[in-house]
Amino acid sequence: MNFALPFAIAGATLLGIASVVGVDWDAPPVETEQVGYRGTGMYVTKDAAEAAAGRANNVVPESPWEADPEGDRASEVYENVQVLGHLSEDQFDQFMASITEWVSPEASCEYCHNLENMASDEVYTKIVARRMIQMNQAINVDWTAHVGDTGVTCYTCHRGNPVPEEVWYRDIEPKKASRGYRGGQNVAAMFGGNSSLPQNALEDYLLGDEEIRVHADTALPTGAQKATTKETENTWSLMMHMSESLGANCVTCHNSRAFNDWDQSPPQRVTAWHGIRMARELNVDYMVGLTPLFPKDEVHLGPEGDVLKIGCSTCHNGVQKPLYGESMMGEYGASLGEKSNTDVPDYGASN
Numbered sequence: 604m605n606f607a608l609p610f611a612i613a614g615a616t617l618l619g620i621a622s623v624v625g626v627d628w629d630a631p632p633v634e635t636e637q638v639g640y641r642g643t644g645m646y647v648t649k650d651a652a653e654a655a656a657g658r659a660n661n662v663v664p665e666s667p668w669e670a671d672p673e674g675d676r677a678s679e680v681y682e683n684v685q686v687l688g689h690l691s692e693d694q695f696d697q698f699m700a701s702i703t704e705w706v707s708p709e710a711s712c713e714y715c716h717n718l719e720n721m722a723s724d725e726v727y728t729k730i731v732a733r734r735m736i737q738m739n740q741a742i743n744v745d746w747t748a749h750v751g752d753t754g755v756t757c758y759t760c761h762r763g764n765p766v767p768e769e770v771w772y773r774d775i776e777p778k779k780a781s782r783g784y785r786g787g788q789n790v791a792a793m794f795g796g797n798s799s800l801p802q803n804a805l806e807d808y809l810l811g812d813e814e815i816r817v818h819a820d821t822a823l824p825t826g827a828q829k830a831t832t833k834e835t836e837n838t839w840s841l842m843m844h845m846s847e848s849l850g851a852n853c854v855t856c857h858n859s860r861a862f863n864d865w866d867q868s869p870p871q872r873v874t875a876w877h878g879i880r881m882a883r884e885l886n887v888d889y890m891v892g893l894t895p896l897f898p899k900d901e902v903h904l905g906p907e908g909d910v911l912k913i914g915c916s917t918c919h920n921g922v923q924k925p926l927y928g929e930s931m932m933g934e935y936g937a938s939l940g941e942k943s944n945t946d947v948p949d950y951g952a953s954n
């Protein structure tokens with residue numbers, strides 16, 4: 604009784620504070636799945652409500668009609684078709700109707716075209732879209748080690764938005780440390796799973812190719828094997844981004860008793876390894892080059908003027924396999940499942 608009273612008061616005080624500041628408790632139920640041998644603590648835990656919302660947000664849209672692959676080629680029918688000329692006219696028209704639904708359902712064809720002259724390239728979004736088609740084909744052809752036969756379409760990233768919601772850019776807020784050296788830390792890192800880990804770690808790994816290492820082979824950090832506390836924090840910030848993007852735990856890809864050991868890791872880690880290299884290539888070879896085309900505003904570029912970039916969440920949107928692994932390649936294999944023109948256009952200066 605004598606002991607219980609102070610605890611009861613402390614508890615009641617905490618509850619009081621919580622109701623005043625409006626703390627949002629993350630309540631059970633959670634779904635737990637065993638992914639490793641008994642006794643190894645390999646359990647993946649998911650919030651049931653979040654998982655249900657994830658399912659609702661990841662439904663593949665229906666195609667507008669079934670396209671006929673026979674008939675004249677788009678290159679013969681139209682004037683200025685540079686990438687998709689090998690499609691039949693019906694396949695081409697169906698593809699235009701589909702990307703309109705995927706990318707600009709509100710503005711419709713006009714988002715990319717001058718309706719008086721469909722062949723003209725005067726609207727910048729059409730030029731971006733042409734490069735996006737090349738990028739999408741490269742994902743499905745060159746990166747089967749990551750996307751398998753499932754593949755991706757514009758919808759995987761865009762989901763009815765001209766600018767995908769899940770992107771990253773150089774994050775500079777707050778601009779100045781209130782006091783002393785902050786080193787990009789000790790604020791909620793938007794792209795590091797809202798942790799207080801470094802803010803711009805994705806620049807090192809999904810644009811640059813820094814070593815993703817915590818475990819060093821030598822006693823002291825030397826040469827390429829530098830795994831100092833600073834690099835370690837960057838690695839962890841990336842790991843937070845990856846976990847959040849997939850709605851996953853660390854043990855989805857690691858055995859927590861030996862984070863570095865590939866032999867003890869679930870196979871998902873290998874898929875993720877390829878995913879890191881894929882995201883890096885998409886940003887370096889496609890996104891950065893498009894920078895000069897975009898309007899200089901906050902919708903299309905980051906606050907530092909850099910292009911909006913692709914991270915794991917751009918495709919995954921909070922689930923372990925984008926769109927729950929349902930493939931759209933059956934219908935869009937002819938347009939997005941093969942490479943038809945790999946010329947790299949020159950848009951002028953890049954950042």
Ligand code: HEC
Binds near residue numbers: 680681682699713
């Ligand atoms: C997201 C951008 C985008 C939207 C939206 C879009 N298009 Fe296109 N359209 C393109 C691109 C890119 C090309 C060129 C493809 C190529 O070079 O292979 C093109 C080419 C065309 C052409 C060929 C014109 C020619 O003579 O060269 C036609 C016709 C066309 N689109 C019709 C449509 C229609 C109809 C709609 C609306 C239902 C539409 N497009 C919506 C990007 C778009």
Ligand code: HEC
Binds near residue numbers: 755761885909
């Ligand atoms: C892997 C992800 C990804 C895929 C797949 C993808 N896009 Fe994009 N797209 C982006 C990102 C990121 C941006 C935003 C770049 C920016 O604004 O800085 C973008 C921008 C665009 C824009 C410019 C919109 C605007 O308002 O400026 C168009 C048009 C576009 N994409 C069309 C397409 C089409 C068509 C496809 C399919 C052939 C496609 N995208 C596939 C990631 C993707």
Ligand code: HEC
Binds near residue numbers: 853856862863879
């Ligand atoms: C989607 C899969 C995935 C998830 C989730 C994930 N990791 Fe990783 N992790 C990897 C991959 C892949 C590498 C190796 C990267 C490389 O070499 O390019 C790695 C590397 C690491 C390393 C460096 C190991 C070394 O050799 O020094 C550590 C430590 C680590 N992860 C910790 C974590 C922690 C902690 C979490 C949870 C917050 C986590 N990871 C979540 C895939 C994942």
Ligand code: HEC
Binds near residue numbers: 753849874915
């Ligand atoms: C261009 C879109 C795209 C991007 C970007 C992307 N992924 Fe994926 N990822 C996919 C697709 C599609 C699949 C499903 C492949 C399949 O069905 O076999 C997948 C599957 C995976 C899997 C396997 C899941 C399982 O349970 O088998 C892991 C792990 C994964 N991705 C991690 C990542 C990580 C980590 C990143 C960022 C570094 C990333 N992905 C970026 C499209 C993408």
